[in-house]
Amino acid sequence: MRAEYVVGEAATNLRRNVLLVLGAILAVFVSLFMTYMALVVNEVGRNSAARWQEGITIIAWLDDGDLAGHTLITNEVNSWEEVERALYVGKAEAWQEFQAMFADNPALVEEVDPAAMPASVRVELTDNETHTAVVARLGSIGGVDGVVEASDAVEDTLEASRLLNTGGIVLGVALGLSAVVMISNTVRMAIYARREEISIMKLVGASNWFVRTPFLVEGLIEGLVGGALAVLAGWFGYRWFISNLDLGIIDTQVPDSFLLSRGLIVLAFGAVAGAVGSLVGLRRYLQESR
Amino acid sequence: MIRLQGVSKVYDGSTVAIRDATAGIQKGEFIFLVGPSGSGKSTLIRLLMREEKPTDGEIWVAGRNIAELPDWKVPYLRRSVGTVFQDFKLLPNKTVFQNVAFALEVIGRPRGMVVQQVPKVLKLVGLASKAERLPRQLSGGEQQRVSIARAFVNRPLILLADEPTGNLDPATSVGIMRLLDRINRTGTTVVMATHDHAIVDAMRRRVIQLERGRIVRDEPRGVYEGPSPATAATDLDGPAFVESNGQQGAEPVVEPVEDAVVAPGDADEG
Numbered sequence: 329m330r331a332e333y334v335v336g337e338a339a340t341n342l343r344r345n346v347l348l349v350l351g352a353i354l355a356v357f358v359s360l361f362m363t364y365m366a367l368v369v370n371e372v373g374r375n376s377a378a379r380w381q382e383g384i385t386i387i388a389w390l391d392d393g394d395l396a397g398h399t400l401i402t403n404e405v406n407s408w409e410e411v412e413r414a415l416y417v418g419k420a421e422a423w424q425e426f427q428a429m430f431a432d433n434p435a436l437v438e439e440v441d442p443a444a445m446p447a448s449v450r451v452e453l454t455d456n457e458t459h460t461a462v463v464a465r466l467g468s469i470g471g472v473d474g475v476v477e478a479s480d481a482v483e484d485t486l487e488a489s490r491l492l493n494t495g496g497i498v499l500g501v502a503l504g505l506s507a508v509v510m511i512s513n514t515v516r517m518a519i520y521a522r523r524e525e526i527s528i529m530k531l532v533g534a535s536n537w538f539v540r541t542p543f544l545v546e547g548l549i550e551g552l553v554g555g556a557l558a559v560l561a562g563w564f565g566y567r568w569f570i571s572n573l574d575l576g577i578i579d580t581q582v583p584d585s586f587l588l589s590r591g592l593i594v595l596a597f598g599a600v601a602g603a604v605g606s607l608v609g610l611r612r613y614l615q616e617s618r
Numbered sequence: 619m620i621r622l623q624g625v626s627k628v629y630d631g632s633t634v635a636i637r638d639a640t641a642g643i644q645k646g647e648f649i650f651l652v653g654p655s656g657s658g659k660s661t662l663i664r665l666l667m668r669e670e671k672p673t674d675g676e677i678w679v680a681g682r683n684i685a686e687l688p689d690w691k692v693p694y695l696r697r698s699v700g701t702v703f704q705d706f707k708l709l710p711n712k713t714v715f716q717n718v719a720f721a722l723e724v725i726g727r728p729r730g731m732v733v734q735q736v737p738k739v740l741k742l743v744g745l746a747s748k749a750e751r752l753p754r755q756l757s758g759g760e761q762q763r764v765s766i767a768r769a770f771v772n773r774p775l776i777l778l779a780d781e782p783t784g785n786l787d788p789a790t791s792v793g794i795m796r797l798l799d800r801i802n803r804t805g806t807t808v809v810m811a812t813h814d815h816a817i818v819d820a821m822r823r824r825v826i827q828l829e830r831g832r833i834v835r836d837e838p839r840g841v842y843e844g845p846s847p848a849t850a851a852t853d854l855d856g857p858a859f860v861e862s863n864g865q866q867g868a869e870p871v872v873e874p875v876e877d878a879v880v881a882p883g884d885a886d887e888g
Protein backbone atom coordinates (compact mmCIF):
# COMPACT_ATOMS: atom_id res chain seq x y z
CA MET A 329 0.00 0.00 0.00
CA ARG A 330 1.54 3.26 -1.09
CA ALA A 331 1.93 6.03 1.46
CA GLU A 332 0.71 8.62 -1.02
CA TYR A 333 -2.47 6.63 -1.55
CA VAL A 334 -3.17 6.42 2.18
CA VAL A 335 -2.42 10.09 2.85
CA GLY A 336 -4.36 11.14 -0.24
CA GLU A 337 -7.45 9.21 0.85
CA ALA A 338 -7.13 10.53 4.40
CA ALA A 339 -6.83 14.08 3.05
CA THR A 340 -9.97 13.58 0.96
CA ASN A 341 -11.80 12.39 4.07
CA LEU A 342 -10.60 15.41 6.03
CA ARG A 343 -11.67 17.84 3.32
CA ARG A 344 -15.08 16.27 2.97
CA ASN A 345 -16.10 17.08 6.53
CA VAL A 346 -14.15 20.26 7.21
CA LEU A 347 -16.39 21.56 9.99
CA LEU A 348 -16.57 18.29 11.86
CA VAL A 349 -12.85 17.78 11.46
CA LEU A 350 -12.09 21.29 12.74
CA GLY A 351 -14.36 20.62 15.71
CA ALA A 352 -12.46 17.44 16.53
CA ILE A 353 -9.11 19.20 16.18
CA LEU A 354 -10.36 22.00 18.43
CA ALA A 355 -11.44 19.47 21.04
CA VAL A 356 -8.02 17.82 20.95
CA PHE A 357 -6.40 21.24 21.12
CA VAL A 358 -8.36 22.43 24.16
CA SER A 359 -7.93 19.15 25.99
CA LEU A 360 -4.20 18.94 25.40
CA PHE A 361 -3.68 22.66 26.05
CA MET A 362 -5.23 22.17 29.49
CA THR A 363 -3.06 19.15 30.12
CA TYR A 364 0.08 20.92 28.97
CA MET A 365 -0.60 23.97 31.12
CA ALA A 366 -1.39 21.76 34.10
CA LEU A 367 2.03 20.14 33.70
CA VAL A 368 3.70 23.57 33.56
CA VAL A 369 1.79 24.93 36.55
CA ASN A 370 2.70 21.81 38.45
CA GLU A 371 6.36 22.46 37.72
CA VAL A 372 6.06 26.10 38.81
CA GLY A 373 4.41 24.99 42.04
CA ARG A 374 7.10 22.41 42.66
CA ASN A 375 9.83 25.02 42.20
CA SER A 376 8.20 27.49 44.56
CA ALA A 377 7.54 24.84 47.12
CA ALA A 378 11.28 24.31 47.39
CA ARG A 379 11.68 27.78 48.88
CA TRP A 380 8.45 28.13 50.76
CA GLN A 381 8.74 25.07 52.87
CA GLU A 382 6.28 24.13 55.50
CA GLY A 383 5.53 26.93 57.90
CA ILE A 384 7.94 29.43 56.35
CA THR A 385 5.92 32.50 55.48
CA ILE A 386 8.55 35.25 55.39
CA ILE A 387 11.95 35.47 53.75
CA ALA A 388 14.33 38.30 54.55
CA TRP A 389 17.06 38.66 51.92
CA LEU A 390 20.36 39.75 53.48
CA ASP A 391 22.96 42.04 51.99
CA ASP A 392 26.49 40.91 51.23
CA GLY A 393 27.63 41.15 54.85
CA ASP A 394 29.85 38.53 56.47
CA LEU A 395 28.73 35.39 58.23
CA ALA A 396 29.13 36.93 61.67
CA GLY A 397 26.78 39.78 60.83
CA HIS A 398 24.29 37.36 59.31
CA THR A 399 24.41 35.12 62.38
CA LEU A 400 23.78 38.11 64.58
CA ILE A 401 20.69 39.02 62.61
CA THR A 402 19.43 35.44 62.62
CA ASN A 403 19.91 35.15 66.38
CA GLU A 404 18.11 38.40 66.96
CA VAL A 405 15.13 37.35 64.86
CA ASN A 406 15.10 34.03 66.65
CA SER A 407 14.83 35.82 69.95
CA TRP A 408 11.60 37.59 69.01
CA GLU A 409 8.66 35.98 70.71
CA GLU A 410 6.43 36.17 67.60
CA VAL A 411 8.95 33.91 65.84
CA GLU A 412 8.71 30.15 66.11
CA ARG A 413 12.02 29.68 64.29
CA ALA A 414 14.32 31.65 62.07
CA LEU A 415 16.36 29.61 59.62
CA TYR A 416 19.58 30.93 58.15
CA VAL A 417 20.22 29.99 54.51
CA GLY A 418 23.73 31.00 53.51
CA LYS A 419 25.06 31.83 50.06
CA ALA A 420 26.33 28.29 49.54
CA GLU A 421 23.02 26.75 50.56
CA ALA A 422 21.09 29.19 48.41
CA TRP A 423 23.31 28.20 45.50
CA GLN A 424 22.67 24.52 46.14
CA GLU A 425 18.96 25.19 46.34
CA PHE A 426 19.10 27.10 43.09
CA GLN A 427 21.01 24.31 41.41
CA ALA A 428 18.53 21.73 42.60
CA MET A 429 15.63 23.85 41.46
CA PHE A 430 17.04 24.20 37.98
CA ALA A 431 18.75 20.87 37.72
CA ASP A 432 17.10 20.32 34.36
CA ASN A 433 18.35 23.61 32.98
CA PRO A 434 22.17 23.51 33.24
CA ALA A 435 22.48 26.48 30.89
CA LEU A 436 20.68 28.73 33.33
CA VAL A 437 22.70 27.37 36.27
CA GLU A 438 25.90 28.08 34.41
CA GLU A 439 24.92 31.65 33.71
CA VAL A 440 24.36 32.52 37.35
CA ASP A 441 27.30 33.53 39.50
CA PRO A 442 27.21 31.59 42.80
CA ALA A 443 28.53 34.65 44.56
CA ALA A 444 25.46 36.59 43.47
CA MET A 445 23.13 34.26 45.36
CA PRO A 446 21.79 36.17 48.35
CA ALA A 447 21.77 34.72 51.86
CA SER A 448 18.45 34.85 53.66
CA VAL A 449 16.68 34.34 56.95
CA ARG A 450 13.53 32.28 56.62
CA VAL A 451 10.97 32.86 59.28
CA GLU A 452 8.20 30.74 60.69
CA LEU A 453 5.77 32.55 62.96
CA THR A 454 4.17 31.32 66.18
CA ASP A 455 1.07 33.27 65.32
CA ASN A 456 0.20 34.36 61.80
CA GLU A 457 -1.73 37.37 63.19
CA THR A 458 1.59 39.08 63.82
CA HIS A 459 2.59 38.71 60.18
CA THR A 460 2.46 42.36 59.14
CA ALA A 461 4.24 43.57 62.23
CA VAL A 462 7.07 41.08 61.81
CA VAL A 463 7.50 41.96 58.14
CA ALA A 464 7.83 45.65 59.07
CA ARG A 465 10.23 44.92 61.90
CA LEU A 466 12.43 42.74 59.69
CA GLY A 467 12.54 45.47 57.07
CA SER A 468 13.86 47.93 59.57
CA ILE A 469 16.85 45.83 60.55
CA GLY A 470 20.15 46.98 59.11
CA GLY A 471 21.65 44.41 56.73
CA VAL A 472 18.27 43.23 55.44
CA ASP A 473 17.95 43.96 51.74
CA GLY A 474 14.34 43.12 51.25
CA VAL A 475 11.50 41.11 52.71
CA VAL A 476 9.16 38.85 50.79
CA GLU A 477 6.19 37.26 52.36
CA ALA A 478 4.30 34.16 51.53
CA SER A 479 1.33 35.79 53.18
CA ASP A 480 -1.95 35.25 51.48
CA ALA A 481 -0.64 35.94 48.02
CA VAL A 482 1.78 33.09 48.01
CA GLU A 483 -0.47 30.71 49.84
CA ASP A 484 -3.29 31.57 47.48
CA THR A 485 -1.12 31.22 44.45
CA LEU A 486 0.27 27.91 45.57
CA GLU A 487 -3.19 26.72 46.43
CA ALA A 488 -4.41 27.97 43.06
CA SER A 489 -1.60 26.19 41.30
CA ARG A 490 -2.54 22.97 43.04
CA LEU A 491 -6.17 23.48 42.07
CA LEU A 492 -5.23 24.44 38.55
CA ASN A 493 -3.06 21.43 38.38
CA THR A 494 -5.72 18.96 39.52
CA GLY A 495 -8.49 20.80 37.72
CA GLY A 496 -6.40 21.02 34.58
CA ILE A 497 -5.72 17.30 34.56
CA VAL A 498 -9.34 16.42 35.30
CA LEU A 499 -10.62 18.80 32.63
CA GLY A 500 -7.91 17.68 30.25
CA VAL A 501 -8.94 14.05 30.63
CA ALA A 502 -12.66 14.82 30.35
CA LEU A 503 -12.13 16.96 27.27
CA GLY A 504 -9.73 14.35 25.97
CA LEU A 505 -12.52 11.77 26.09
CA SER A 506 -14.85 14.08 24.24
CA ALA A 507 -12.09 14.71 21.71
CA VAL A 508 -11.80 10.96 21.14
CA VAL A 509 -15.56 10.78 20.60
CA MET A 510 -15.41 13.65 18.13
CA ILE A 511 -12.57 12.05 16.20
CA SER A 512 -14.49 8.79 16.07
CA ASN A 513 -17.43 10.75 14.69
CA THR A 514 -15.40 12.26 11.88
CA VAL A 515 -14.10 8.81 11.03
CA ARG A 516 -17.60 7.39 11.11
CA MET A 517 -18.80 10.19 8.82
CA ALA A 518 -15.95 9.52 6.43
CA ILE A 519 -16.78 5.82 6.40
CA TYR A 520 -20.41 6.68 5.75
CA ALA A 521 -19.48 8.97 2.87
CA ARG A 522 -17.39 6.16 1.40
CA ARG A 523 -19.69 3.25 2.19
CA GLU A 524 -20.24 2.47 -1.50
CA GLU A 525 -16.55 2.45 -2.23
CA ILE A 526 -15.86 0.35 0.85
CA SER A 527 -18.45 -2.23 -0.08
CA ILE A 528 -16.92 -2.54 -3.54
CA MET A 529 -13.43 -2.73 -2.09
CA LYS A 530 -14.59 -5.65 0.04
CA LEU A 531 -16.30 -7.19 -2.98
CA VAL A 532 -13.13 -7.24 -5.04
CA GLY A 533 -10.93 -8.44 -2.19
CA ALA A 534 -9.19 -5.41 -0.71
CA SER A 535 -7.56 -6.49 2.54
CA ASN A 536 -9.09 -5.16 5.74
CA TRP A 537 -6.05 -3.04 6.52
CA PHE A 538 -6.10 -1.54 3.08
CA VAL A 539 -9.64 -0.37 3.78
CA ARG A 540 -8.94 0.80 7.32
CA THR A 541 -5.58 2.50 7.13
CA PRO A 542 -6.73 5.77 5.50
CA PHE A 543 -9.29 6.21 8.29
CA LEU A 544 -6.68 5.48 10.95
CA VAL A 545 -4.39 8.03 9.35
CA GLU A 546 -7.25 10.52 9.24
CA GLY A 547 -7.78 10.23 13.02
CA LEU A 548 -4.05 10.31 13.63
CA ILE A 549 -3.70 13.54 11.67
CA GLU A 550 -6.52 15.15 13.66
CA GLY A 551 -4.91 14.13 16.95
CA LEU A 552 -1.43 15.26 15.94
CA VAL A 553 -2.58 18.61 14.56
CA GLY A 554 -4.61 19.31 17.72
CA GLY A 555 -1.63 18.28 19.86
CA ALA A 556 0.84 20.39 17.90
CA LEU A 557 -1.42 23.44 18.21
CA ALA A 558 -1.71 22.83 21.96
CA VAL A 559 2.06 22.68 22.37
CA LEU A 560 2.63 25.82 20.29
CA ALA A 561 -0.10 27.78 22.06
CA GLY A 562 1.06 26.51 25.45
CA TRP A 563 4.68 27.30 24.83
CA PHE A 564 4.24 30.82 23.47
CA GLY A 565 1.32 31.55 25.78
CA TYR A 566 3.42 30.64 28.79
CA ARG A 567 6.39 32.68 27.61
CA TRP A 568 4.12 35.66 27.04
CA PHE A 569 2.51 35.18 30.43
CA ILE A 570 5.72 35.20 32.44
CA SER A 571 7.21 38.13 30.56
CA ASN A 572 4.10 40.27 30.95
CA LEU A 573 2.89 39.30 34.41
CA ASP A 574 5.11 39.48 37.46
CA LEU A 575 3.98 37.26 40.25
CA GLY A 576 7.00 38.42 42.22
CA ILE A 577 7.48 35.93 44.95
CA ILE A 578 6.55 32.90 42.95
CA ASP A 579 9.29 31.55 40.80
CA THR A 580 7.62 31.13 37.45
CA GLN A 581 10.63 30.15 35.41
CA VAL A 582 10.37 26.79 33.69
CA PRO A 583 13.23 25.77 31.43
CA ASP A 584 12.76 25.16 27.69
CA SER A 585 13.93 21.58 28.11
CA PHE A 586 10.97 20.98 30.40
CA LEU A 587 8.55 22.62 27.96
CA LEU A 588 10.00 20.52 25.15
CA SER A 589 9.90 17.16 26.89
CA ARG A 590 6.35 17.71 28.17
CA GLY A 591 5.40 19.05 24.74
CA LEU A 592 6.48 15.79 23.16
CA ILE A 593 4.42 13.87 25.71
CA VAL A 594 1.41 16.06 24.88
CA LEU A 595 1.95 15.40 21.17
CA ALA A 596 2.06 11.67 21.88
CA PHE A 597 -1.24 12.04 23.75
CA GLY A 598 -2.65 13.64 20.60
CA ALA A 599 -1.51 10.73 18.48
CA VAL A 600 -3.02 8.25 20.93
CA ALA A 601 -6.31 10.19 21.02
CA GLY A 602 -6.37 10.14 17.21
CA ALA A 603 -5.64 6.43 16.96
CA VAL A 604 -8.16 5.50 19.66
CA GLY A 605 -10.76 7.79 18.08
CA SER A 606 -10.42 6.20 14.67
CA LEU A 607 -10.42 2.68 16.09
CA VAL A 608 -13.64 3.49 17.94
CA GLY A 609 -15.03 4.94 14.71
CA LEU A 610 -13.94 1.87 12.77
CA ARG A 611 -15.35 -0.51 15.34
CA ARG A 612 -18.78 -0.77 13.83
CA TYR A 613 -17.22 -1.30 10.42
CA LEU A 614 -14.89 -3.93 11.87
CA GLN A 615 -17.86 -5.77 13.31
CA GLU A 616 -19.63 -5.66 9.98
CA SER A 617 -16.70 -7.12 8.11
CA ARG A 618 -16.89 -10.70 9.20
CA MET B 619 -13.77 -26.20 -8.14
CA ILE B 620 -16.88 -25.85 -5.94
CA ARG B 621 -18.38 -28.47 -3.65
CA LEU B 622 -21.37 -28.00 -1.39
CA GLN B 623 -21.74 -30.64 1.29
CA GLY B 624 -24.94 -30.63 3.34
CA VAL B 625 -25.10 -26.84 3.34
CA SER B 626 -27.85 -25.10 5.27
CA LYS B 627 -28.39 -21.42 5.93
CA VAL B 628 -30.84 -20.19 8.53
CA TYR B 629 -31.37 -16.44 8.92
CA ASP B 630 -32.22 -15.03 12.33
CA GLY B 631 -32.71 -18.52 13.70
CA SER B 632 -35.96 -19.01 11.81
CA THR B 633 -35.85 -18.33 8.04
CA VAL B 634 -34.39 -21.36 6.35
CA ALA B 635 -32.93 -20.03 3.10
CA ILE B 636 -30.89 -23.11 2.10
CA ARG B 637 -31.66 -26.66 3.25
CA ASP B 638 -29.12 -29.43 3.15
CA ALA B 639 -27.72 -28.56 -0.28
CA THR B 640 -25.15 -30.88 -1.82
CA ALA B 641 -23.64 -30.37 -5.28
CA GLY B 642 -20.35 -30.38 -7.09
CA ILE B 643 -19.24 -27.97 -9.81
CA GLN B 644 -16.26 -28.65 -12.06
CA LYS B 645 -13.78 -26.11 -13.26
CA GLY B 646 -15.02 -24.40 -16.41
CA GLU B 647 -18.68 -25.29 -15.97
CA PHE B 648 -21.50 -22.84 -16.61
CA ILE B 649 -24.28 -23.21 -14.07
CA PHE B 650 -27.72 -21.65 -14.02
CA LEU B 651 -29.17 -21.35 -10.56
CA VAL B 652 -32.91 -21.13 -11.08
CA GLY B 653 -35.96 -20.96 -8.90
CA PRO B 654 -38.69 -18.57 -7.87
CA SER B 655 -38.08 -15.48 -5.81
CA GLY B 656 -37.18 -16.36 -2.23
CA SER B 657 -35.99 -19.85 -3.15
CA GLY B 658 -32.45 -19.10 -1.94
CA LYS B 659 -30.52 -18.24 -5.12
CA SER B 660 -29.00 -15.05 -3.76
CA THR B 661 -28.24 -16.72 -0.46
CA LEU B 662 -26.28 -19.44 -2.25
CA ILE B 663 -24.32 -16.80 -4.19
CA ARG B 664 -23.58 -14.95 -0.94
CA LEU B 665 -22.44 -18.18 0.68
CA LEU B 666 -20.06 -18.85 -2.22
CA MET B 667 -18.41 -15.44 -1.83
CA ARG B 668 -18.44 -15.70 1.97
CA GLU B 669 -20.70 -12.72 2.38
CA GLU B 670 -22.58 -15.15 4.61
CA LYS B 671 -21.42 -18.15 6.59
CA PRO B 672 -23.44 -21.36 6.35
CA THR B 673 -25.29 -22.46 9.45
CA ASP B 674 -24.30 -26.00 8.64
CA GLY B 675 -22.24 -27.93 6.13
CA GLU B 676 -19.09 -27.42 4.12
CA ILE B 677 -18.47 -25.19 1.11
CA TRP B 678 -15.31 -26.06 -0.74
CA VAL B 679 -14.03 -23.44 -3.16
CA ALA B 680 -10.73 -23.99 -4.94
CA GLY B 681 -9.65 -26.55 -2.39
CA ARG B 682 -10.59 -24.63 0.76
CA ASN B 683 -13.60 -25.01 3.01
CA ILE B 684 -14.69 -21.41 3.08
CA ALA B 685 -17.19 -22.09 5.86
CA GLU B 686 -14.15 -22.34 8.12
CA LEU B 687 -12.09 -19.64 6.45
CA PRO B 688 -10.84 -17.10 9.02
CA ASP B 689 -12.25 -13.62 8.47
CA TRP B 690 -8.94 -12.04 7.57
CA LYS B 691 -8.52 -14.46 4.67
CA VAL B 692 -11.86 -13.60 3.07
CA PRO B 693 -10.32 -10.79 0.94
CA TYR B 694 -8.00 -13.36 -0.63
CA LEU B 695 -10.94 -15.62 -1.46
CA ARG B 696 -12.68 -12.67 -3.09
CA ARG B 697 -9.69 -12.17 -5.37
CA SER B 698 -10.37 -15.52 -6.99
CA VAL B 699 -14.15 -15.08 -7.07
CA GLY B 700 -15.55 -12.31 -9.27
CA THR B 701 -19.07 -11.07 -8.58
CA VAL B 702 -21.70 -9.37 -10.73
CA PHE B 703 -25.06 -8.10 -9.50
CA GLN B 704 -28.37 -6.98 -10.87
CA ASP B 705 -27.71 -3.37 -9.82
CA PHE B 706 -24.17 -3.15 -11.30
CA LYS B 707 -22.69 -1.53 -8.15
CA LEU B 708 -20.55 0.94 -10.08
CA LEU B 709 -19.03 4.01 -8.44
CA PRO B 710 -20.90 6.96 -9.97
CA ASN B 711 -18.00 9.42 -9.72
CA LYS B 712 -15.47 7.21 -11.41
CA THR B 713 -15.13 6.70 -15.14
CA VAL B 714 -15.48 3.31 -16.77
CA PHE B 715 -11.70 2.95 -16.74
CA GLN B 716 -11.43 4.01 -13.12
CA ASN B 717 -14.20 1.67 -12.03
CA VAL B 718 -12.40 -1.29 -13.52
CA ALA B 719 -8.95 -0.10 -12.43
CA PHE B 720 -10.29 0.26 -8.86
CA ALA B 721 -10.56 -3.52 -8.53
CA LEU B 722 -6.85 -3.89 -9.24
CA GLU B 723 -5.68 -0.86 -7.30
CA VAL B 724 -7.33 -1.80 -4.04
CA ILE B 725 -5.66 -5.18 -4.02
CA GLY B 726 -2.33 -3.46 -4.45
CA ARG B 727 -1.60 -4.28 -8.08
CA PRO B 728 1.11 -2.09 -9.58
CA ARG B 729 0.18 0.79 -11.86
CA GLY B 730 1.86 -0.86 -14.82
CA MET B 731 -0.43 -3.85 -14.54
CA VAL B 732 -3.48 -1.60 -14.23
CA VAL B 733 -2.78 0.35 -17.41
CA GLN B 734 -2.06 -2.86 -19.23
CA GLN B 735 -4.99 -4.99 -18.06
CA VAL B 736 -7.86 -2.50 -17.92
CA PRO B 737 -7.88 -1.57 -21.64
CA LYS B 738 -7.63 -5.26 -22.50
CA VAL B 739 -10.69 -6.12 -20.46
CA LEU B 740 -12.60 -3.08 -21.70
CA LYS B 741 -11.94 -4.27 -25.22
CA LEU B 742 -13.17 -7.73 -24.26
CA VAL B 743 -16.48 -6.32 -23.04
CA GLY B 744 -16.76 -4.00 -26.03
CA LEU B 745 -16.32 -0.71 -24.20
CA ALA B 746 -12.85 0.32 -25.30
CA SER B 747 -14.21 3.48 -26.86
CA LYS B 748 -16.18 4.49 -23.75
CA ALA B 749 -13.42 4.19 -21.17
CA GLU B 750 -13.66 7.85 -20.13
CA ARG B 751 -17.42 7.92 -19.68
CA LEU B 752 -19.16 8.03 -16.35
CA PRO B 753 -21.64 5.25 -15.50
CA ARG B 754 -24.62 7.60 -15.89
CA GLN B 755 -23.55 8.24 -19.48
CA LEU B 756 -23.97 4.54 -20.28
CA SER B 757 -26.96 2.33 -20.99
CA GLY B 758 -27.90 -0.36 -18.50
CA GLY B 759 -26.33 -3.05 -20.62
CA GLU B 760 -23.11 -1.11 -20.90
CA GLN B 761 -23.03 -0.53 -17.17
CA GLN B 762 -23.40 -4.24 -16.60
CA ARG B 763 -20.49 -4.85 -18.93
CA VAL B 764 -18.36 -2.50 -16.90
CA SER B 765 -19.29 -4.45 -13.82
CA ILE B 766 -18.40 -7.71 -15.57
CA ALA B 767 -15.11 -6.19 -16.67
CA ARG B 768 -14.40 -5.23 -13.07
CA ALA B 769 -15.21 -8.74 -11.87
CA PHE B 770 -13.05 -10.31 -14.57
CA VAL B 771 -10.06 -7.98 -14.69
CA ASN B 772 -8.36 -9.90 -11.89
CA ARG B 773 -8.85 -13.18 -13.83
CA PRO B 774 -10.88 -14.96 -11.14
CA LEU B 775 -11.33 -18.71 -11.13
CA ILE B 776 -15.04 -18.31 -10.56
CA LEU B 777 -17.53 -15.69 -11.67
CA LEU B 778 -20.70 -15.40 -9.60
CA ALA B 779 -23.57 -13.48 -11.17
CA ASP B 780 -26.79 -12.76 -9.28
CA GLU B 781 -29.51 -11.94 -11.81
CA PRO B 782 -27.12 -9.99 -14.03
CA THR B 783 -29.84 -9.43 -16.61
CA GLY B 784 -32.57 -8.69 -14.08
CA ASN B 785 -32.61 -4.97 -14.87
CA LEU B 786 -32.09 -5.28 -18.61
CA ASP B 787 -34.42 -5.68 -21.54
CA PRO B 788 -34.30 -9.00 -23.42
CA ALA B 789 -32.22 -7.71 -26.31
CA THR B 790 -29.58 -6.26 -24.01
CA SER B 791 -29.61 -9.42 -21.92
CA VAL B 792 -28.55 -11.35 -24.99
CA GLY B 793 -25.37 -9.33 -25.24
CA ILE B 794 -24.58 -9.86 -21.57
CA MET B 795 -25.11 -13.62 -21.94
CA ARG B 796 -22.77 -13.75 -24.90
CA LEU B 797 -20.19 -11.99 -22.83
CA LEU B 798 -20.58 -14.36 -19.87
CA ASP B 799 -20.43 -17.30 -22.25
CA ARG B 800 -17.24 -15.95 -23.68
CA ILE B 801 -15.71 -15.49 -20.24
CA ASN B 802 -16.76 -19.05 -19.44
CA ARG B 803 -14.90 -20.25 -22.51
CA THR B 804 -11.67 -18.80 -21.13
CA GLY B 805 -11.96 -21.48 -18.43
CA THR B 806 -13.67 -19.39 -15.81
CA THR B 807 -16.38 -21.24 -13.88
CA VAL B 808 -19.61 -19.24 -14.07
CA VAL B 809 -22.49 -19.56 -11.61
CA MET B 810 -25.44 -17.41 -12.57
CA ALA B 811 -28.63 -17.02 -10.57
CA THR B 812 -31.56 -16.10 -12.78
CA HIS B 813 -35.24 -16.54 -13.29
CA ASP B 814 -35.05 -15.59 -16.92
CA HIS B 815 -36.63 -18.53 -18.71
CA ALA B 816 -35.63 -17.52 -22.22
CA ILE B 817 -31.97 -17.25 -21.41
CA VAL B 818 -31.79 -20.58 -19.62
CA ASP B 819 -33.75 -22.33 -22.32
CA ALA B 820 -31.62 -20.92 -25.12
CA MET B 821 -28.22 -21.55 -23.53
CA ARG B 822 -28.89 -25.17 -22.49
CA ARG B 823 -26.32 -25.35 -19.72
CA ARG B 824 -26.37 -27.19 -16.45
CA VAL B 825 -29.36 -26.10 -14.38
CA ILE B 826 -29.57 -26.32 -10.60
CA GLN B 827 -33.09 -25.58 -9.47
CA LEU B 828 -33.87 -24.40 -5.97
CA GLU B 829 -37.24 -24.57 -4.31
CA ARG B 830 -37.66 -23.14 -0.84
CA GLY B 831 -33.98 -23.62 -0.19
CA ARG B 832 -33.78 -27.18 -1.43
CA ILE B 833 -32.03 -28.37 -4.60
CA VAL B 834 -34.90 -30.04 -6.43
CA ARG B 835 -33.21 -30.56 -9.79
CA ASP B 836 -29.66 -30.70 -11.09
CA GLU B 837 -29.66 -31.33 -14.79
CA PRO B 838 -26.96 -31.01 -17.44
CA ARG B 839 -28.00 -29.03 -20.50
CA GLY B 840 -31.31 -28.30 -18.80
CA VAL B 841 -34.10 -25.85 -19.45
CA TYR B 842 -35.74 -23.50 -16.97
CA GLU B 843 -38.87 -25.54 -16.39
CA GLY B 844 -38.26 -28.88 -14.84
CA PRO B 845 -40.38 -31.95 -15.44
CA SER B 846 -42.54 -31.03 -12.45
CA PRO B 847 -45.37 -28.70 -13.45
CA ALA B 848 -45.47 -27.38 -9.87
CA THR B 849 -42.26 -25.50 -10.50
CA ALA B 850 -43.74 -23.14 -13.02
CA ALA B 851 -46.78 -22.54 -10.86
CA THR B 852 -44.72 -21.22 -7.94
CA ASP B 853 -42.72 -18.81 -10.02
CA LEU B 854 -44.65 -15.65 -9.37
CA ASP B 855 -41.97 -13.09 -9.91
CA GLY B 856 -40.64 -13.84 -13.34
CA PRO B 857 -40.00 -10.70 -15.37
CA ALA B 858 -42.21 -9.70 -18.25
CA PHE B 859 -40.65 -12.49 -20.13
CA VAL B 860 -43.40 -15.02 -20.17
CA GLU B 861 -44.30 -14.27 -23.74
CA SER B 862 -40.91 -15.43 -24.90
CA ASN B 863 -41.81 -18.85 -23.57
CA GLY B 864 -44.43 -18.98 -26.24
CA GLN B 865 -41.87 -18.67 -28.99
CA GLN B 866 -39.61 -21.38 -27.74
CA GLY B 867 -37.20 -22.94 -30.13
CA ALA B 868 -36.70 -19.67 -31.98
CA GLU B 869 -33.38 -19.39 -30.14
CA PRO B 870 -33.73 -15.68 -29.54
CA VAL B 871 -30.64 -15.56 -27.38
CA VAL B 872 -28.15 -16.65 -29.95
CA GLU B 873 -28.83 -13.73 -32.24
CA PRO B 874 -27.00 -10.61 -31.02
CA VAL B 875 -29.41 -7.73 -31.18
CA GLU B 876 -27.06 -5.25 -29.59
CA ASP B 877 -23.69 -4.35 -30.99
CA ALA B 878 -21.53 -7.38 -31.55
CA VAL B 879 -19.52 -8.09 -28.45
CA VAL B 880 -17.62 -11.06 -29.67
CA ALA B 881 -15.64 -10.68 -32.80
CA PRO B 882 -14.65 -14.17 -33.94
CA GLY B 883 -11.04 -13.18 -34.27
CA ASP B 884 -10.33 -12.44 -30.63
CA ALA B 885 -12.28 -15.24 -29.03
CA ASP B 886 -9.31 -16.49 -27.06
CA GLU B 887 -8.33 -13.15 -25.65
CA GLY B 888 -8.04 -13.10 -21.88
Ligand SMILES: Nc1ncnc2c1ncn2[C@@H]1O[C@H](COP(=O)(O)OP(=O)(O)O)[C@@H](O)[C@H]1O
Pocket residue numbers: 629630633634635653654655656657658659660661662
Ligand atom coordinates in the same frame (compact mmCIF):
# COMPACT_ATOMS: atom_id res chain seq x y z
N1 LIG C 1 -30.31 -11.06 5.16
C1 LIG C 1 -31.43 -11.80 5.34
N2 LIG C 1 -31.99 -11.88 6.55
C2 LIG C 1 -33.09 -12.64 6.74
N3 LIG C 1 -33.69 -13.34 5.80
C3 LIG C 1 -33.18 -13.31 4.55
C4 LIG C 1 -32.02 -12.53 4.26
N4 LIG C 1 -31.72 -12.68 2.96
C5 LIG C 1 -32.64 -13.52 2.46
N5 LIG C 1 -33.53 -13.90 3.40
C6 LIG C 1 -34.64 -14.83 3.24
O1 LIG C 1 -34.10 -16.05 2.75
C7 LIG C 1 -34.93 -16.60 1.76
C8 LIG C 1 -34.15 -16.76 0.47
O2 LIG C 1 -33.87 -15.47 -0.07
P1 LIG C 1 -32.92 -15.23 -1.31
O3 LIG C 1 -31.70 -16.02 -1.11
O4 LIG C 1 -32.78 -13.77 -1.48
O5 LIG C 1 -33.77 -15.85 -2.49
P2 LIG C 1 -33.76 -15.50 -4.04
O6 LIG C 1 -32.49 -14.84 -4.38
O7 LIG C 1 -33.92 -16.84 -4.70
O8 LIG C 1 -34.93 -14.65 -4.30
C9 LIG C 1 -36.11 -15.67 1.64
O9 LIG C 1 -37.14 -16.20 2.45
C10 LIG C 1 -35.62 -14.35 2.18
O10 LIG C 1 -36.67 -13.65 2.77
Ligand SMILES: [Mg+2]
Pocket residue numbers: 659660661780
Ligand atom coordinates in the same frame (compact mmCIF):
# COMPACT_ATOMS: atom_id res chain seq x y z
MG1 LIG D 1 -32.17 -12.95 -5.28
